Amino acid sequence: MTRTASPRKPRASSQARIALILDAARALLSEQGFNGLSIYSVAERAEIPPSSVYHFFASVPALLEALTADIHAAFRDCLLQPVAHAELHDWRDLSRIVEQRMLAIYARDSAARQLILAQHGLAEVVQADRQHDLELGRLMQALFERHFPLPHLPEDIDVFALAMELGDRVYARSVQLHGVITPRLAEEGMRVFDAYLSLYLPPALPKRRLPLS
Numbered sequence: 001m002t003r004t005a006s007p008r009k010p011r012a013s014s015q016a017r018i019a020l021i022l023d024a025a026r027a028l029l030s031e032q033g034f035n036g037l038s039i040y041s042v043a044e045r046a047e048i049p050p051s052s053v054y055h056f057f058a059s060v061p062a063l064l065e066a067l068t069a070d071i072h073a074a075f076r077d078c079l080l081q082p083v084a085h086a087e088l089h090d091w092r093d094l095s096r097i098v099e100q101r102m103l104a105i106y107a108r109d110s111a112a113r114q115l116i117l118a119q120h121g122l123a124e125v126v127q128a129d130r131q132h133d134l135e136l137g138r139l140m141q142a143l144f145e146r147h148f149p150l151p152h153l154p155e156d157i158d159v160f161a162l163a164m165e166l167g168d169r170v171y172a173r174s175v176q177l178h179g180v181i182t183p184r185l186a187e188e189g190m191r192v193f194d195a196y197l198s199l200y201l202p203p204a205l206p207k208r209r210l211p212l213s
């Protein structure tokens with residue numbers, strides 16, 4: 001029987017070097033924006049040779065794709081964190097918890113705001129962001145399903161991913177105007193998120209007696 005080799009994980013030393021490079025890129029992006037980002041500037045900030053950066057990332061777009069994935073890992077983790085089932089009265093309570101967790105990531109990570117919410121026109125990053133959004137949408141739906149028996153949802157539309165993208169449009173508008181997500185537009189983005197979900201989730205959706213394990 002022929003076995004297909006599974007992709008190897010980077011060695012610990014390589015993982016540490018990649019983390020160092022991504023931290024340097026994140027810092028430069030936060031401080032100087034996209035104009036200050038190059039393989040050489042990242043290498044200088046990380047205090048490693050440019051060849052070490054090129055070893056892992058052949059170009060700046062490849063580096064930004066990896067940084068986008070790193071940022072989405074934080075969003076993924078926030079969806080996997082436990083939610084106090086007893087404190088939920090209806091599904092909007094859960095949607096607010098989820099959105100507030102994501103807003104907290106945007107608030108503390110300028111690179112996240114620039115990569116995901118700013119109008120940078122980088123096709124590779126936009127495509128990577130959309131693919132990660134689909135994963136986040138599935139995780140979000142699973143989280144809602146854990147606490148509430150969801151009605152049948154359309155199979156040709158990723159409802160939770162689309163709700164998240166629509167909320168992000170409002171957050172992006174805030175970043176465009178103010179450089180940050182203001183409390184007013186944070187609230188408005190959450191209202192957009194809820195408004196779209198309410199097209200598919202009834203207002204009186206009953207909570208499960210116990211969350212699914």
